[in-house]
Amino acid sequence: MKPLAERMRPKSLDDVIGQRHILGEGKILRKLILSKNIMNMIFYGPPGTGKTTLANVIAGYTHKRFYKINATVASVGDIKDIISDSKGLLNTAGTLLYIDEIQNFNKKQQQVLLEFIETGEISLIASTTENPHHCVYKAILSRSNVFEFKPLGNEDIAMGMKRAIKLLEENDFEGYSIEYDNDALYAIADFSDGDMRKALNLLEIAVYSLEAGVNMNLQLDKAAVMECLSKKMVYSDSSGDYHYDLLSAFQKSIRGSDVNATLHYMAKLIKTGDLQSITRRLLVIAAEDIGLAYPNAITIVKSCTDSAAQLGFPEARIPLAQAAILLATLPKSNSAITAIDAALRDIEIKNTGQIPMHIRCNHYQGAESLGRGVGYKYPHDYENGYVQQQYLPEEIAGSVYYVPGENKFERSLREQQERIRKQSKSAKE
Numbered sequence: 223m224k225p226l227a228e229r230m231r232p233k234s235l236d237d238v239i240g241q242r243h244i245l246g247e248g249k250i251l252r253k254l255i256l257s258k259n260i261m262n263m264i265f266y267g268p269p270g271t272g273k274t275t276l277a278n279v280i281a282g283y284t285h286k287r288f289y290k291i292n293a294t295v296a297s298v299g300d301i302k303d304i305i306s307d308s309k310g311l312l313n314t315a316g317t318l319l320y321i322d323e324i325q326n327f328n329k330k331q332q333q334v335l336l337e338f339i340e341t342g343e344i345s346l347i348a349s350t351t352e353n354p355h356h357c358v359y360k361a362i363l364s365r366s367n368v369f370e371f372k373p374l375g376n377e378d379i380a381m382g383m384k385r386a387i388k389l390l391e392e393n394d395f396e397g398y399s400i401e402y403d404n405d406a407l408y409a410i411a412d413f414s415d416g417d418m419r420k421a422l423n424l425l426e427i428a429v430y431s432l433e434a435g436v437n438m439n440l441q442l443d444k445a446a447v448m449e450c451l452s453k454k455m456v457y458s459d460s461s462g463d464y465h466y467d468l469l470s471a472f473q474k475s476i477r478g479s480d481v482n483a484t485l486h487y488m489a490k491l492i493k494t495g496d497l498q499s500i501t502r503r504l505l506v507i508a509a510e511d512i513g514l515a516y517p518n519a520i521t522i523v524k525s526c527t528d529s530a531a532q533l534g535f536p537e538a539r540i541p542l543a544q545a546a547i548l549l550a551t552l553p554k555s556n557s558a559i560t561a562i563d564a565a566l567r568d569i570e571i572k573n574t575g576q577i578p579m580h581i582r583c584n585h586y587q588g589a590e591s592l593g594r595g596v597g598y599k600y601p602h603d604y605e606n607g608y609v610q611q612q613y614l615p616e617e618i619a620g621s622v623y624y625v626p627g628e629n630k631f632e633r634s635l636r637e638q639q640e641r642i643r644k645q646s647k648s649a650k651e
Contacts, residue, residue, distance in 0.1 A: 227422040230386050231275050238279060239382050239418065240374040241272055251369055255283050260318060262339060264358060265349040267371025268464065270417030273349035277320040286318040286345065293326040298334045305338055317344045324348035325357035332359035339365055373416020380407045382418050383425050387442075390429055395440065400429060402442040409447045424450065465494075469503050477511045481550040488546050492539050501527040504545050515555035515629040522548060555627035564623040575615030608642040 232238045235245070235255060244251040254260065260280060265273040281288035289304045301319075308317040321327070327335070336359065338344045346366065350357060354368055374382075384407070387400050410428070414421035428450045432440040468490055475483035491500050504527055508520035526545035530538035568574060584595025599609045612619060626632035 225423065226386055226390070226426040227419045229389065230382065230422055232279060233282065235279055235283070238272060238276060240378040241276075241371055243372065244369050245276075255280055258284050260284055260286070260345050260347075262346045262362075262366040263348070264324070264354045264363070264366045264368045265347065265371055266352075266354050266368055268351055268373055268416065270414070270419035270421075271371040271373060272418065273371055274320075274322060277322075277347045277349065280347065281318060281320070284318055286316045288318045288320070290320045290322070292322045293324050293331075294322075296321070296327075298331050301331075301335060301338070305343055308343070316342075319344045319346055321346065321348045323350060325350045325352045325354075329359055332362055336361050336365075374418055375416070376408055376411040379411040379414060379416070379418055379421045380404070383407050383410065383421060386422055386425055387429070390426075395429075397438060398434060399439045400432075400442060401439050403444070405444040406442050406447045409444050409451075413451050465496075465499070468494075469499060473503055473507055473511070476507050476546065476550045477554065479550055479554065481547055484546050484550040485543065488542065492535070492542065495535060497530060497535065497538060500542055501530065504542070504549065507549050510559045511554055511556060512549055512552050513555040513558040513627075514632050514635070515553040515627055516631065519549060519552060553629045555629055555632060557625060557627045557632060561624035568618060568621065568623075573617055575617030577615060578612055580611070581613060606642040606645055608645075610643070 235252065238245060243249065246252065251263075260283075265276065267273060277290070287308050289308075291300055291304075304317065304319060321335075324332075335346070339346055339362065346362075348354075348358070348362075348366070354363060358366075387402060391398065391400050406428075410421050410424050413424065424447075428442060428447050429440065431450055432442060432446060434440055468487060472484065472487035472491060475487055488500065504523050505520065508523040512519040523545045526541040529541040533541070579593045580595060580597040582589075582594040584590065584598075589595060599611050601607050601609050603609075614621060626636040
């Protein structure tokens with residue numbers, strides 16, 4: 223018997239659950255399918271969101287010969303065999319090729335595929351769980367429309383499970399009634415993280431584990447469901463798009479001073495077990511987003527991350543949380559990264575000239591005759607350890623890169639700089 227998730231695949235567009243942003247009334251993909259004007263498309267999104275299902279549905283709306291391969295095990299030879307086979311068919315409207323997990327095709331394989339797309343011999347539908355802009359050959363991308371599939375909401379997953387329960391009653395448990403409550407369905411939906419296939423697999427296990435009551439009924443409640451749920455796994459691929467989205471959300475939550483969102487995303491990162499990525503991102507945030515608003519932040523974070531590395535999981539979660547909470551609640555300043563990036567931009571686009579002669583190295587015999595170090599004023603010989611002289615090359619003299627942030631520490635830096643410059647000017651006058 224086929225798995226429940228396979229038996230539940232919709233046959234028509236109206237039966238597809240979710241993805242209303244691309245399949246709802248008046249949406250572009252729905253219009254294309256109904257018009258039977260199928261062009262090259264790439265479906266991108268996490269597992270269990272309906273990518274393969276929709277490809278099968280589209281096949282039913284066209285008069286094209288439909289082929290399906292998985293790039294994990296397929297080869298260039300398989301594509302050529304399909305083209306050869308389709309050429310021998312009469313009275314067809316063309317070939318529709320569905321390639322699942324296209325990210326597993328290397329560049330050479332994708333280039334071969336491109337040849338057949340350009341000649342119009344095939345219409346391509348490809349699916350991937352990875353960002354196609356990172357893993358699909360640019361020439362194929364430019365000839366395709368990318369549609370992003372999003373994780374299904376709990377309401378959508380509950381709707382799919384209700385349909386599945388009806389199918390089970392009619393086919394697998396004939397004569398029995400399967401009674402359920404919404405708490406049970408939503409417990410499965412919560413555990414599934416927007417993955418319909420995962421939800422249906424869990425539902426199938428839960429229903430088959432039930433014992434029939436005296437009235438030929440099976441009672442599916444939350445307690446029965448919880449017995450069937452193993453430890454929840456967090457979907458993450460250390461080189462995939464979701465991984466970087468998670469790290470991005472983590473940093474932006476700290477930058478936005480939302481400590482609760484910070485802990486949420488850190489918890490997801492901890493579940494993946496990727497200690498190195500968490501450590502690296504915390505250190506970056508301490509310098510990039512806290513910076514000079516609280517200069518000791520990076521020192522504290524380094525201590526916390528060193529402790530986490532020594533402890534390992536699960537105890538590492540404690541110093542990591544300490545560092546994350548500190549960063550989220552501290553005042554913020556990006557003046558350091560802004561300053562260095564501005565200096566780097568000048569180097570890239572301007573003629574920045576030569577180092578002024580008076581601040582060049584003069585610790586060798588003959589330096590003075592070359593003008594090195596001549597006229598240099600040693601700041602420690604002056605009041606407040608400051609004396610006015612030019613340090614930047616003539617071509618960019620007067621350039622300002624560092625602008626102090628509006629926080630207590632940097633205000634004190636600015637006031638100190640203004641005070642010694644003012645005193646030096648007064649002494650000179």
